[in-house]
Amino acid sequence: MKGKLVNVEDYRRLAAKTLPRIIFDFLEGGAEDEKGLVHNRDVFDQWRFTPHRLVDVSERNISTRLFGKNWSAPFAIAPTGFNGALWPGGDIKLAKAAASANIPFILSTASNASIEDVARCAEGEKWFQLYVVQQQLAEQLVMRALNAGYTTLIVTVDVGVNGNRERDRRNQFSLPLKITPSLLMSGCCHPAWSMRFLQNGMPQLANFVSAESGSLEAQAAVMSRQMDAGFNPNSLKRIREMWPHKLLVKGIIRPEDAELCVACGVDGVILSNHGGRQLDGNLSPLETLADVAARIDSPVLADSGFRRGSDIVKALCLGADMVLLGRATLYGLAARGLRGVDEVIALLKSEVDCTLAQIGCPAVDDLSAAYLQRMS
Numbered sequence: 486m487k488g489k490l491v492n493v494e495d496y497r498r499l500a501a502k503t504l505p506r507i508i509f510d511f512l513e514g515g516a517e518d519e520k521g522l523v524h525n526r527d528v529f530d531q532w533r534f535t536p537h538r539l540v541d542v543s544e545r546n547i548s549t550r551l552f553g554k555n556w557s558a559p560f561a562i563a564p565t566g567f568n569g570a571l572w573p574g575g576d577i578k579l580a581k582a583a584a585s586a587n588i589p590f591i592l593s594t595a596s597n598a599s600i601e602d603v604a605r606c607a608e609g610e611k612w613f614q615l616y617v618v619q620q621q622l623a624e625q626l627v628m629r630a631l632n633a634g635y636t637t638l639i640v641t642v643d644v645g646v647n648g649n650r651e652r653d654r655r656n657q658f659s660l661p662l663k664i665t666p667s668l669l670m671s672g673c674c675h676p677a678w679s680m681r682f683l684q685n686g687m688p689q690l691a692n693f694v695s696a697e698s699g700s701l702e703a704q705a706a707v708m709s710r711q712m713d714a715g716f717n718p719n720s721l722k723r724i725r726e727m728w729p730h731k732l733l734v735k736g737i738i739r740p741e742d743a744e745l746c747v748a749c750g751v752d753g754v755i756l757s758n759h760g761g762r763q764l765d766g767n768l769s770p771l772e773t774l775a776d777v778a779a780r781i782d783s784p785v786l787a788d789s790g791f792r793r794g795s796d797i798v799k800a801l802c803l804g805a806d807m808v809l810l811g812r813a814t815l816y817g818l819a820a821r822g823l824r825g826v827d828e829v830i831a832l833l834k835s836e837v838d839c840t841l842a843q844i845g846c847p848a849v850d851d852l853s854a855a856y857l858q859r860m861s
């Protein structure tokens with residue numbers, strides 16, 4: 486099997502075969518006409534490499550340093566919700582794969598394993614992503630992440646309202662997952678997924694299981710209807726005051742918004758269009774990356790559409806300090822569980838390394854715009 490899986494697209498195809506349609510559509514889908522999804526991939530072609538020759542690349546280094554720590558690769562696992570629907574224990578499997586690869590793992594607010602369980606079950610450094618649903622709930626989550634030893638907090642700011650994901654609406658995808666005739670039929674066609682699902686039960690939004698919000702319906706309401714659309718610089722400053730460690734804001738596109746975040750005291754920004762899941766027709770982070778990196782002194786991370794090592798290298802050339810992987814590692818998880826995530830990480834590491842050699846750059850930390858040319 487592994488020999489047939491040579492790139493992320495192969496894992497995507499296997500994930501599509503393994504998962505019932507409703508689950509695959511949740512993983513894969515974007516907002517409205519999904520032009521943003523297509524653009525997130527096509528945008529990489531706007532830049533081509535200009536390889537440097539006669540450079541000794543017999544030894545190469547893909548490790549990087551961020552926030553005072555050495556990481557074995559210039560990418561991290563992005564926060565994604567409902568990973569337990571792809572594979573039981575999905576959050577912990579992703580966290581374990583990240584720990585063994587020595588890359589950061591970011592746990593979503595909408596995880597199926599709790600903040601505390603992930604901290605207990607997986608080694609390695611953990612970062613926590615916060616959806617500000619209601620101020621009070623957000624403050625509780627921040628304190629829980631702090632007490633559980635998370636080192637970095639990421640506030641996602643591109644979800645004032647839920648994205649209009651028409652695949653999910655057509656499929657009547659909802660939390661909790663409703664056992665509809667079409668899900669049952671689809672489950673019969675995907676027996677391995679169904680067996681795992683039956684043995685492990687319905688994934689819950691574990692961070693919201695409490696006396697006040699114990700029912701799955703309440704969890705769903707929390708996640709789908711009560712995002713704080715009024716979140717503003719003062720809300721961000723309040724979180725800054727509560728969190729003593731590194732704080733990043735995720736979902737930035739405009740350079741002046743990045744500057745505003747820094748003025749509010751954050752330690753870096755994550756350029757992201759949420760993988761095309763929120764606003765269709767959004768710019769890709771790649772298109773503003775160089776401007777943002779030139780305007781702020783703090784680290785700039787980027788995600789949305791990264792499927793190849795060469796994509797990651799292009800972003801690093803344009804000024805990113807690190808890239809986040811969303812669907813890429815989820816395809817690995819859905820296709821083959823922990824093994825699949827390990828394999829996707831390994832193949833992206835090897836593609837980054839191969840790209841470095843091909844462009845004549847011995848280390849990711851030496852990458853710069855000099856290795857790229859923008860196509861007109």
Ligand SMILES: Cc1cc2nc3c(=O)[nH]c(=O)nc-3n(C[C@H](O)[C@H](O)[C@H](O)COP(=O)(O)O)c2cc1C
Pocket residue numbers: 511512513525563564565566567593594595614641735757758759760761762788789790791809810811812813
């Ligand atoms: C299934 C899925 C669930 C996601 N859930 C979250 C989430 O809970 N919090 C968040 O900040 N971003 C979430 N995202 C967005 C990712 O963090 C990331 O921005 C995006 O996946 C990057 O694009 P890519 O999938 O093309 O790599 C999710 C993305 C996917 C695909």
